[in-house]
Every structure is written in structure tokens, then in C-alpha cells.
Amino acid sequence: MSAALDAIRQEEEALLCRSYSRYPLAIVRGKGARLWDVDGREYVDLLAGIAVAGLGHCNDEVCEALAAQGRKLWHVSNLFYQQEQLDLARLLLSTSHHGKAFFCNSGAEANEAAIKLARRYMRKVRGRDAFEIISLSECFHGRTLAALAATGRESLSDGFTPLPEGFRQVPAGDLAALEDAIGPSTAAVLLEAVQGEGGVKPLSFAYLRGVEALCRKKDILLICDEVQAGLGRTGKFWAFQHAGIEPDIISMAKALANGLPMGAILSTDEVARGFEAGSHATTFGGGALASGVACKCVEILLRDRLPQRAAELGARLRQRAEALQAELPGTIREVRGLGLMVGIELACDGKPIWEELLRRGFICNLSHGHTLRLLPPLTIDEADLTAFLETLGDILREAR
Numbered sequence: 001m002s003a004a005l006d007a008i009r010q011e012e013e014a015l016l017c018r019s020y021s022r023y024p025l026a027i028v029r030g031k032g033a034r035l036w037d038v039d040g041r042e043y044v045d046l047l048a049g050i051a052v053a054g055l056g057h058c059n060d061e062v063c064e065a066l067a068a069q070g071r072k073l074w075h076v077s078n079l080f081y082q083q084e085q086l087d088l089a090r091l092l093l094s095t096s097h098h099g100k101a102f103f104c105n106s107g108a109e110a111n112e113a114a115i116k117l118a119r120r121y122m123r124k125v126r127g128r129d130a131f132e133i134i135s136l137s138e139c140f141h142g143r144t145l146a147a148l149a150a151t152g153r154e155s156l157s158d159g160f161t162p163l164p165e166g167f168r169q170v171p172a173g174d175l176a177a178l179e180d181a182i183g184p185s186t187a188a189v190l191l192e193a194v195q196g197e198g199g200v201k202p203l204s205f206a207y208l209r210g211v212e213a214l215c216r217k218k219d220i221l222l223i224c225d226e227v228q229a230g231l232g233r234t235g236k237f238w239a240f241q242h243a244g245i246e247p248d249i250i251s252m253a254k255a256l257a258n259g260l261p262m263g264a265i266l267s268t269d270e271v272a273r274g275f276e277a278g279s280h281a282t283t284f285g286g287g288a289l290a291s292g293v294a295c296k297c298v299e300i301l302l303r304d305r306l307p308q309r310a311a312e313l314g315a316r317l318r319q320r321a322e323a324l325q326a327e328l329p330g331t332i333r334e335v336r337g338l339g340l341m342v343g344i345e346l347a348c349d350g351k352p353i354w355e356e357l358l359r360r361g362f363i364c365n366l367s368h369g370h371t372l373r374l375l376p377p378l379t380i381d382e383a384d385l386t387a388f389l390e391t392l393g394d395i396l397r398e399a400r
């Protein structure tokens with residue numbers, strides 16, 4: 001550890017609540033898919049702030065939009081009409097079958113809004129006392145108390161109980177188990193089409209269509225958490241669109257404003273009737289600054305066809321990773337993913353491989369101790385992806 005890094009680490013120890021275990025890196029600057037640490041070392045960033053900087057760090061156009069909006073209007077609260085929200089809503093709604101948007105500030109908050117809307121729609125519009133939310137094993141929906149309840153992972157809720165009631169979980173991929181779990185008090189099924197924190201696990205399109213059919217048959221809502229997989233990352237604008245399904249509500253956040261805190265839900269016109277003036281609100285949600293920047297981000301995603309680029313680059317990345325798997329038997333267990341949301345599950349302990357990648361200048365995430373999770377900017381040069389796989393190949397060869 002360098003002296004500069006150690007100094008920052010010690011300062012943090014004194015000043016911050018201890019809630020994160022950090023990588024041994026202090027980042028001071030970013031541009032595109034490159035980051036620089038406090039010692040001036042350059043890295044290829046294959047994580048993009050956990051699928052946030054989809055357009056790359058300090059994207060020139062986004063920086064300009066931020067500066068222009070920053071001089072015009074930051075925040076007045078939702079007591080006022082603001083054109084920025086409407087421009088963003090119109091763009092987002094042009095990408096899906098939904099009819100209404102609600103803005104907030106993070107992924108967990110977007111899921112809270114989705115859950116609240118589903119419950120209130122059932123109660124107030126449908127007159128049914130249906131409140132239960134069914135989620136899937138290995139899901140992740142965020143860290144607020146209700147999102148934790150939906151996530152249902154004891155290691156994350158340890159020490160924080162009691163969690164809100166009205167959540168239950170079934171094994172992902174098992175339609176019969178889901179059908180059994182749906183009862184008169186069920187309001188909605190909540191799922192990620194590609195489970196991100198679960199280790200980059202795409203649900204099969206057949207299963208997703210089966211879930212949708214069950215929701216329709218049982219007359220309950222389908223909510224897709226697109227917080228990580230949405231906004232072009234998987235090769236379609238929304239991950240659910242791969243399966244051709246039409247969820248009633250979707251939640252989003254991470255890449256929405258390329259790094260400004262921003263979340264949203266989109267809902268069908270019918271289900272949006274569940275909210276009335278005063279039923280749900282946030283001070284910051286959809287503020288002019290975040291909305292103005294998000295609007296530019298979505299505009300760029302659409303204009304530059306970045307979902308399509310993610311599909312093409314991701315397909316070639318996975319092909320090359322599979323070639324590596326074939327060339328070096330016993331090193332890679334599985335290559336998974338959709339678009340530029342890729343998991344490379346190693347057959348060995350992943351920690352030393354991940355550390356060596358970092359030493360050689362490649363930043364990615366290690367999930368569950370053995371899966372290299374790649375969430376690069378959608379604008380990354382293909383040469384950076386190729387260099388990553390060459391380096392991974394070198395490391396795996398040396399480790400054999």
C-alpha cells in the first residue's frame with residue numbers, strides 16, 4: 001500500500017462510519033473508461049461505479065449539460081412544475097410500453113416506490129387487500145428496510161430486524177413454486193431479468209414469460225427491477241424486453257444520470273392510478289439538476305444506439321471468454337450475461353486473480369468470491385475489453 005493510500009485509509013478510519021470494505025485504491029480522476037489513483041496509476045475501469053457511468057467518466061456532453069443546468073436551476077422541490085422532469089419522462093416513456101413516470105433518488109427508493117404503488121393500486125383501485133410482494137432467491141433490491149425484506153438475505157438484514165411484513169421469496173426459475181406461493185394477499189412479483197448482485201445470472205426468457213403469464217392468470221402485478229440491468233446495459237434498452245414481456249412497473253436508477261443520484265419508476269397508466277396527490281413524495285426526487293443531466297444521458301443512449309453497441313461488444317466479449325475457457329480447461333467454470341453485463345465464474349478462488357488484475361491495471365468486481373463481474377461503460381473501446389481478456393488469460397495460465 002502506498003503512503004498516499006495509507007494516509008487516506010487512516011483518515012477514513014477516524015472519520016467515517018465503518019460500513020464499507022474498500023478496494024485498496026483511492027481514485028482521484030476519471031475519463032471515459034479510464035481511472036487514475038492517488039499515485040497517478042492508470043486503470044481500465046470495467047465496473048463503471050457499479051453500472052453507473054454507462055457513458056464513461058466525465059463524459060464531455062454530460063459535463064456540458066451539467067454545467068448548463070447548474071447555471072440555470074438546481075432545485076425548487078416538487079411543489080413546482082418543472083419542464084426538466086417532463087422532458088426526461090417523455091424520453092424514458094418512449095423506450096417502453098409504460099405511460100407514467102415517478103422520479104426519486106436511488107435504486108432502493110425506486111423499488112420502495114414500486115412496492116408502494118403496487119400495494120396502493122391493489123387497495124384503492126382494485127379494492128383488494130393484496131399487499132404481499134414475492135421476490136426470487138438470489139435477488140437484490142436495495143438496503144432500505146422494505147428493499148431488504150424483498151432481498152431476503154439474512155446476512156444483509158443481520159442486526160436490523162424487524163423488517164416490514166408482507167414479503168416472501170421463492171426459488172428463481174421454479175414456476176410451480178411461484179404458483180404455489182401466490183395467494184389472495186399477493187400484490188406483485190418483483191424480479192430482476194438479469195440478477196446482478198446475485199452473480200450476473202440471467203433468468204431464462206421462457207421463465208420470464210411464464211412469470212408474466214402467471215401474474216396475468218392470477219391478476220397480480222409484475223414489477224421488474226431494472227436498476228442495474230436497465231438503460232441499455234444488456235443490449236436492449238430494458239432487460240425485460242429480451243423476453244418480450246410487459247411488466248406493470250419497472251424501477252431504475254444506477255446509470256440514469258451517469259453518476260448523479262437519480263432513480264425512477266415507470267408504470268402503466270392503469271397501475272399509476274394507485275397514486276394520488278400526496279400519496280407518495282420525495283424532496284429531491286426529479287430535481288431540475290438531476291433531471292436535466294439524466295435527460296442528456298438518455299438522449300445520448302438513444303442517439304448513439306448504445307444498447308445495440310452493448311449487445312455487439314458483449315457478445316464478442318463472451319465469445320472470447322468462452323474461447324479462453326476452452327483453451328484453459330479447469331480455470332473458468334462458466335461465462336454468463338447479456339450485453340455488457342458479464343460474469344466470468346472461475347473454477348478457483350477468485351481473490352488472487354482479481355488482485356492480480358488490479359495490479360495489472362484492470363478494475364472489475366469479484367462477486368461471491370469466484371465470479372468476475374464486468375459492468376464497463378457502454379462506450380468502452382473494444383481494445384480495452386480485448387486487453388482485459390488477454391491479461392486474464394496470462395494470469396490464469398501462470399496460475400495453473
Ligand SMILES: *Cc1c(COP(=O)(O)O)cnc(C)c1O
Nearest residue numbers: 106107108140141142196227228
Ligand atoms: C444497486 C441495486 C439496487 C439498489 O440501488 P441503490 O441506488 O444502491 O439503492 C436495487 N436493485 C438492483 C438490481 C441493484 O443492482
